[in-house]
Amino acid sequence: GENVEQHPSTLSVQEGDSAVIKCTYSDSASNYFPWYKQELGKRPQLIIDIRSNVGEKKDQRIAVTLNKTAKHFSLHITETQPEDSAVYFCAARSGGNTPLVFGKGTRLSVIA
Amino acid sequence: EAGVVQSPRYKIIEKKQPVAFWCNPISGHNTLYWYLQNLGQGPELLIRYENEEAVDDSQLPKDRFSAERLKGVDSTLKIQPAELGDSAVYLCASSDRAVGTGELFFGEGSRLTVL
Numbered sequence: 065g066e067n068v069e070q071h072p073s074t075l076s077v078q079e080g081d082s083a084v085i086k087c088t089y090s091d092s093a094s095n096y097f098p099w100y101k102q103e104l105g106k107r108p109q110l111i112i113d114i115r116s117n118v119g120e121k122k123d124q125r126i127a128v129t130l131n132k133t134a135k136h137f138s139l140h141i142t143e144t145q146p147e148d149s150a151v152y153f154c155a156a157r158s159g160g161n162t163p164l165v166f167g168k169g170t171r172l173s174v175i176a
Numbered sequence: 177e178a179g180v181v182q183s184p185r186y187k188i189i190e191k192k193q194p195v196a197f198w199c200n201p202i203s204g205h206n207t208l209y210w211y212l213q214n215l216g217q218g219p220e221l222l223i224r225y226e227n228e229e230a231v232d233d234s235q236l237p238k239d240r241f242s243a244e245r246l247k248g249v250d251s252t253l254k255i256q257p258a259e260l261g262d263s264a265v266y267l268c269a270s271s272d273r274a275v276g277t278g279e280l281f282f283g284e285g286s287r288l289t290v291l
Contacts, residue, residue, distance in 0.1 A: 070218075096277050107180075107267070107282040108219065115277065153218050163209065163232060164280060166218030 066091040068156050070167025077144050078175050085170045087154035088136040094156040097130060097137045098164070103150045111152075112139070144174045178202070180283035182268050188289045194256035197286040201249070201270030208245055209280065210253050211267040219267055225251065226273075258290045 067090040077083050089097075098113035114121045114128045114137065121128050125144075130137040141148055151171050155164040181200040189195050201208050206227050211219035222241065224232040227248035236243065240259070245251040255262055265285040271278040 068218075098277070098279070100282075107284050109282070110279050113277060113279070155218075163221045163224050166220070168218045169216070 066094060066156055066158055066162075066165040068154060068165050068167040070154050070170060072170060073168065074171045074173070076173045076175060079144060079146060081144055083139075083141045083144055083148070083172055083174075085139045085152055085154070085172070086136060087138070087156075087167050088134075089156040089165075090135070091156070091158045092132075092135065093158040094135075095159065096157045097128070098155050099126075099128060099139050100153045100155065100166075101150045102153065102169075108153060141172075144172075146174050146176050148172060149174045180268055180270055180281050182266075182283035182286050184286055185284060186287050186289075188291065189258055191260055191290050192257040194254065195258055195288060196255075197253045197266050197268075197288075199251045199253070199268030199283060201251070201268070202272075202281055205270035205272045205281070206248070207271045207273055207278065208251050209269040209271075210243060210251070211269060211282075213265040213267055213285065215264070222253070222266075255288075258288070260290050263288055263290045 070087045095116035100108040101111045102108040125142045127140040151169045153169045154167045157164045208225040210222040213219045223236045223243050225245045243253045265287045267285045268283040269280040
């Protein structure tokens with residue numbers, strides 16, 4: 065089955081700097097890659113996703129890139145703000161009938 | 177519109193006691209998931225329902241865990257008897273396969289502490 069590795073496990077950045085979180089996946093058939101943000105004690109919420117037919121997607125300060133050949137995808141947050149502090153999870157799915165497999169998460173701390 | 181609703185939010189029990197968690201998915205979502213989230217870890221799938229049918233329960237420890245989704249709407253996850261290692265957050269999620277990528281919408285979770 066699918067296996068998703070996520071790095072780093074913790075990340076601290078100064079406010080205004082950029083943050084990058086990287087994930088690798090094992091199943092070459094995976095075609096959907098969402099990113100979820102989970103604030104302390106809250107539910108995970110989708111912040112951005114990408115399908116395998118595109119290489120990059122942006123939404124304001126957040127972007128995701130996908131390298132299908134290398135089987136890795138990354139989350140980029142620019143101009144970080146204290147409210148970006150949370151745990152971020154990447155995930156992968158190999159088809160509409162298969163469940164999402166999550167990475168172990170990255171705890172991002174944005175220092176004001 | 178209400179999101180995914182779970183109850184209870186918190187539960188503390190003694191080991192060997194039973195416990196049950198309830199989930200009400202978003203109206204119209206045919207797919208329902210139960211995920212286990214240990215502290216500092218990502219969600220791990222326990223069971224997935226398509227309507228009332230469990231289509232993926234390979235990760236559910238069937239000796240002590242059971243789940244049901246009667247009438248293809250609400251779902252209940254039960255643990256009997258609970259063990260110390262069951263302390264975790266139990267997340268319910270739902271999705272609508274007919275819509276795009278089938279985004280998962282999570283509930284707030286049920287945090288279980290087994291003493």
